[in-house]
Amino acid sequence: MSGPLERFHYDNRIVKLFAYATILWGVVGMLVGLLVAFQIYLPALNFSLEFTTFGRTRPLHTNAVIFAFVGNGIFTGVYYSLQRLLKTRMWSDKLSLINFWGWQLIIVAAAITLLAGFTTGKEYAELEWPIDIAIAGIWVVFGWNMFATILRRRERHIYVAIWFYIATFVTVAVLHIVNSFEWPVSFLKSYSLYAGVQDAIVQWWYGHNAVAFFLTTPYLGLMYYFVPKAVNRPVYSYKLSIIHFWALIFLYIWAGPHHLLYSSTPGWIQTLGTVFSVMLIAPSWGGMINGLLTLRGAWDRVRDSAVLKFFVVAITAYGMSTFEGPMLSLKSVNAISHFTDWTIAHVHIGALGWNGFLTFGMIYWLIPRLFNTKLYSMKLANAHFWIGTTGMLFYAIPLYWAGFTQYLMWQEFTAEGFLAYPNFLETVTQIKPMYIMRSIGGSMYFIGVILFVINVVKTVRAGSFIANEEAEAPALQSTYVAGHGEGWHRPLERKPVQFLLLTLIVILIGGAVEMVPAFLVKSNVPTIEAVKPYTPLELQGRDIYLKEGCYNCHSQMVRPFRHEIERYGDYSKSGEYVYDHPFQWGSKRTGPDLAREGTAKLKKSHSWHFYHMLDPRSMSPGSIMPRYPWLFAKDIDVSSTPQKMAVMAKLGVPYTDEEIKAGTDALKAQAEAISAELKAQGVKDADAGKEIIALIAYLQRLGTDTEKAGKE
Amino acid sequence: MTEHKPEFEINEKLDANLMDHEYDGIRELDNSLPPWWLYLFYGTILFALVYVVLFFFMGKFSQEDELQAQITRAEQELAEYRAANPISIDENSVTLVSDATSLADGKATYDKLCFPCHLANGGGSVGPNFTDDYWLHGNTINDLYRIIRYGVPAKGMISWESQLSPEQMRNVASFILTEFKGKNVAGGKAPQGDLYAEGGMAAADTTAPEGEVPQQ
Numbered sequence: 001m002s003g004p005l006e007r008f009h010y011d012n013r014i015v016k017l018f019a020y021a022t023i024l025w026g027v028v029g030m031l032v033g034l035l036v037a038f039q040i041y042l043p044a045l046n047f048s049l050e051f052t053t054f055g056r057t058r059p060l061h062t063n064a065v066i067f068a069f070v071g072n073g074i075f076t077g078v079y080y081s082l083q084r085l086l087k088t089r090m091w092s093d094k095l096s097l098i099n100f101w102g103w104q105l106i107i108v109a110a111a112i113t114l115l116a117g118f119t120t121g122k123e124y125a126e127l128e129w130p131i132d133i134a135i136a137g138i139w140v141v142f143g144w145n146m147f148a149t150i151l152r153r154r155e156r157h158i159y160v161a162i163w164f165y166i167a168t169f170v171t172v173a174v175l176h177i178v179n180s181f182e183w184p185v186s187f188l189k190s191y192s193l194y195a196g197v198q199d200a201i202v203q204w205w206y207g208h209n210a211v212a213f214f215l216t217t218p219y220l221g222l223m224y225y226f227v228p229k230a231v232n233r234p235v236y237s238y239k240l241s242i243i244h245f246w247a248l249i250f251l252y253i254w255a256g257p258h259h260l261l262y263s264s265t266p267g268w269i270q271t272l273g274t275v276f277s278v279m280l281i282a283p284s285w286g287g288m289i290n291g292l293l294t295l296r297g298a299w300d301r302v303r304d305s306a307v308l309k310f311f312v313v314a315i316t317a318y319g320m321s322t323f324e325g326p327m328l329s330l331k332s333v334n335a336i337s338h339f340t341d342w343t344i345a346h347v348h349i350g351a352l353g354w355n356g357f358l359t360f361g362m363i364y365w366l367i368p369r370l371f372n373t374k375l376y377s378m379k380l381a382n383a384h385f386w387i388g389t390t391g392m393l394f395y396a397i398p399l400y401w402a403g404f405t406q407y408l409m410w411q412e413f414t415a416e417g418f419l420a421y422p423n424f425l426e427t428v429t430q431i432k433p434m435y436i437m438r439s440i441g442g443s444m445y446f447i448g449v450i451l452f453v454i455n456v457v458k459t460v461r462a463g464s465f466i467a468n469e470e471a472e473a474p475a476l477q478s479t480y481v482a483g484h485g486e487g488w489h490r491p492l493e494r495k496p497v498q499f500l501l502l503t504l505i506v507i508l509i510g511g512a513v514e515m516v517p518a519f520l521v522k523s524n525v526p527t528i529e530a531v532k533p534y535t536p537l538e539l540q541g542r543d544i545y546l547k548e549g550c551y552n553c554h555s556q557m558v559r560p561f562r563h564e565i566e567r568y569g570d571y572s573k574s575g576e577y578v579y580d581h582p583f584q585w586g587s588k589r590t591g592p593d594l595a596r597e598g599t600a601k602l603k604k605s606h607s608w609h610f611y612h613m614l615d616p617r618s619m620s621p622g623s624i625m626p627r628y629p630w631l632f633a634k635d636i637d638v639s640s641t642p643q644k645m646a647v648m649a650k651l652g653v654p655y656t657d658e659e660i661k662a663g664t665d666a667l668k669a670q671a672e673a674i675s676a677e678l679k680a681q682g683v684k685d686a687d688a689g690k691e692i693i694a695l696i697a698y699l700q701r702l703g704t705d706t707e708k709a710g711k712e
Numbered sequence: 713m714t715e716h717k718p719e720f721e722i723n724e725k726l727d728a729n730l731m732d733h734e735y736d737g738i739r740e741l742d743n744s745l746p747p748w749w750l751y752l753f754y755g756t757i758l759f760a761l762v763y764v765v766l767f768f769f770m771g772k773f774s775q776e777d778e779l780q781a782q783i784t785r786a787e788q789e790l791a792e793y794r795a796a797n798p799i800s801i802d803e804n805s806v807t808l809v810s811d812a813t814s815l816a817d818g819k820a821t822y823d824k825l826c827f828p829c830h831l832a833n834g835g836g837s838v839g840p841n842f843t844d845d846y847w848l849h850g851n852t853i854n855d856l857y858r859i860i861r862y863g864v865p866a867k868g869m870i871s872w873e874s875q876l877s878p879e880q881m882r883n884v885a886s887f888i889l890t891e892f893k894g895k896n897v898a899g900g901k902a903p904q905g906d907l908y909a910e911g912g913m914a915a916a917d918t919t920a921p922e923g924e925v926p927q928q
Contacts, residue, residue, distance in 0.1 A: 084736040159735040225738070232721060234739035238731060243745060247753075262775055271767045275760035282753035289749060297723040326756075331775075416797075417790040422875035423825070560779040562786055566874060571779070605868025607838045608829065619828045619838070681838065682901060 003475035006154070009468035010083045012370050014096040016465065018076035019363055019370070021104060023453060025072055026359070028111075029064030030446050036061050037439040039626070040590065041432050043616070046626040051115045053626050055549025059126045060114045065351060066124065068107045070215055073359040075099065075142070077222035078165055080366060082149060085159045085225065087473035091148035095141050102138035106131060118188040121546035121582050122203050124210050125179050129190045132180040139176065143169040150496045154473040156480060157493040160241040164221030166500050167249045171213040171507045178511075179206035185647050186640065189543075193651060196577025197265055197525050200585055201257065201518050205511055208256035215350060216318075217249065219358055220287045223315065226362050228294050230307050236293035242489050244286025249503065251280050254510035258329035261338065262559040263585065264574040266524045269514055270331075276510070277329030284322030291315040306381035310361030313389055317353025321346060339555055339589040341431070342403030345396045352392050352445055360384065360452055367456055371463025380455045388448035394441025402434035411563040419566055424592040429622055528575035530709030533653045534701065536641045536667035537674075541698025543644070544691050545584070548628065555586035556595040556702070569596035569703060576706055579653045591625060596703030606674055607681035609696045631692040638689075641667055670697060801878040803858040809886045814879075818887025821880050825872070826888075834892030836901030839869065842892035848905035851893065856885035 039045045039054050046053040079096065083089055090096050109131050113119075119126040127135070146169060150158065158166075179202055182190035192199050228235050235241065257265060257273025292315055295302065302308040324346055328337050337343055368375050375381060409427040412420035421427050482491065492499055518524055534542060545551075558564050560571040572595050577583055596602055604612075604619075611618050614632060616625040641663045649655045659666075671688040674697055678686035686693070722730065729742040766772045809815070823832065829839035840848055849859050860881045863871035872881060 081736075085738075087736075155735060157733065157735075159738065160740075225736075228738045229736075233723075234727060234730060234741050236741055237743040237745065238740040239742065240745055240749075241740070267774055268768055271764060275763050278763075279753075279756045279760050281756055282749060285749065285752070289746065297726045413786070415789075415793050416877055417786065417793070418875055418877070560775045562779070562782045565779075600863070600865030601871065601874075603865050603868055603870065605829075605838055608868055611838065621828065 003477050005472055006475050007472045008089055011090050012469050013467045015080045016370055017100050018072050022072040022076050025068035029069045032061040034442050037442045041435040043624050043626040048627050048629050050630045055552050056115050058552045063110055070355050074218040077362055081225035086153035087155045088153050091145055095145035099142045106134050117547040124207050128188045129182050129184050139173055154476050161221040161224040163245050164217045167503050168213050168218040170504050175206045175209050183647050185644055191647055192582035195581045196583050197574045199583040204259040205256035212252040215355055223291050227291055227311050230365050231295050231298045233294055233298050236290050240286050240290050244283045247283035250506045251276050253507050261331050261334040263557050264572045274329050277326045281326045288315055288319035306385055307361045307365045309385045310357045314354050314357035317349050321350040336407045340403035340406050341399040345399035348395055367459050371460055371465050373463030376455050376458035380451050384448040384451040387444050391441050391444030395438055398434035398437035402431040406431055525574040531576055531705045533579045536663040537670040537694050537697045538701045540636050541694035544695045551584045551586045553590035555589050555593045557585040558595050568593045569599050569601045581651050594702055598700040599703040599707045606678045606696050607683050610683050632690055634691045635689050636691055636694050799878050801882050803854050806853055806857045806882050808853045814883045815887050818883035821884040822887055833897045835897045840904045841901040842888050843895040843897045843900050844903050845907055846903035846905045847908050851908050853885055
């Protein structure tokens, strides 16, 4: 049956490069994470510089950890395990290197553009269109190389780890492309093709499945390779692998709308988000069981092995967050957790525990093998494990506490029917100590990472690198006789192309069922006559709002709760957002909601906003919002106005040609009016040409269309 | 690397279902799905079906209904509370208070909510100066109560009636009139509104009226 024995070499160089990149970006991403953790209670740490302000550093942190740290972690593990599971070298060393350098260049471009304020304003998809195109290209290179390698394998069947790699490749490609449809305005500026409710549905279909197919499925694949290798025990259940794999990828794709519970999205889509999230518990736990029970008969080894300790905590963290996730998708729980730090705690159990610890374990296991030596210090690795685990607890527990506390304060009424804490700031001041504890927990975790780097460097120095690792395996024969009673799934495992296509079909179903009606059925977004497009100045102001990342701390979505209506005004309707390319609902309220900021209930004078942006603490003592002095120095990008309006018109915003032509003049006239009013209010240096004027115009517009309609 | 391929160890008791394939030395067991796991999965599917029937097909528990129920309940509770604790003060009936406790309460409110715009000494910045003789919307206790209660949205003065009780609004208005009126602090904001002589009568139109006083 088996063909002649063939000798070949595994490419370890590409694994080494990706491992180094994982470590480097891990350090960078977590360092920026620490910065934002401190900035949130020490606003002076933005150094009054636009580049280092929370609205820009926070997206840098999330992008760096997800796409740079975990992204390179995925490539490290895939490039190592794929070759060995298929008994062949990667199909093309050149493509491997293009994958590597392309990805690193994208990360550098991402870091620079995010700090410089180029952003699409959509969470976890902030990168602008040229980078989006580059990501798609490099991702295709990765998939091409992987698939060509699969096709010339020496192993008849593909192992469960590779099923997960295939699902990851296909789904991430679909998610990234569909969510990134945007119309360029200039080289680094674009508007999302979708608006309001539809943009939100697409974005959270993407956002949730970035968690599913970038942070989860590839790492499950890595778990299926590295855990049995490290513990030297068989995988617990092949049957479970099959069931939980297909169930997981089919169900996951539907779950996105759980990010939009109690929002202006239609009820049916929220219902789908909830039920599919709940059904995800078992498929997720299938992965956890298969990981943990692979350790059966070898638990004593966990005591002695730092690698296994990291794996056990990683898989446990996976089990905890995949139980918590479905719970947070229940409307009654979500009403509490949404917009609070509970969400932040939840994602960090996943990021620090599951992704972080699995990566550390994998690299501790890999590096000695790549360098043909022993790990420099098991003691140091154990120290890393304990300080990292403790750090996680110090990180998460205060944030759970903070989230719950803040919710209780938000919703409390006095007997007289007043909000017990009408000033949002009181609820922030209350949880500041928890923010401080969180930053201590994060620092501990980071100290662990430093120990990790030292250990890796010392190990590398002591070893000698095996760039091309010798291996041998029989060639695959063209004829194959299937075994008796092999089951329905086994044949699929030797047909990777069919496997890929089936995966694609399975993941397209959920997205299609949710998105097609959301786009085609008009009743999903009832029109509100009074809602009009932004004026040219407001449009520019909105772009500043995006650029400064205001959505990182301020939502624009009043939920239908008595306490939110009392605090912010009537709950938000889907028809209010039809001209919002992109939508700006946000996902976290570090500051108050701004959807109705311009309405009588909340309206402040222009001068209040002017002074507040210059120094928030002058108007709102104790505020943790950073200062934005550059808005008072930088000129509004007036010349871009007609082009921006023209692109908006293409996307369906009803600007007429005359309005577009007169856009610049209209902008200047409105800016002059605001500046004059500011001067009348005693602000002497209110220069009509500065960005602050546009931002004030935008903030004062928020919520006013429907307010007018209500009065008529 | 010679030690790279360790033989997978076999545990007679645990590995009865060992399958005959291996990948890079990784073996798999053909164990059945754990029953508790399977029932958990069936349970969540059942939950999903029931949930969809209730929420989608029967239209129960919509967020609009939930809100309506919340508001109805709150209104009932408030009505009961008001029946036991009637409001005795509004902008027509309010009178200036001068007792130390009320003024201290007014000061506390002022120092918490008012000073960012009107400054701690009443000299004004975003909002007008309380210490000169010019007033935009009148300077009687009734005027101040009305402004605090309903706000002047056009000028950025928000309505406080959803945050302050009638007593608190009366106390802070009394505090402003007692503590600041006529003090003419140094460095105060330039005069706005009309010049008022003692007794609250406009003496002369020195400045054009800027804002509108809500007519209640």
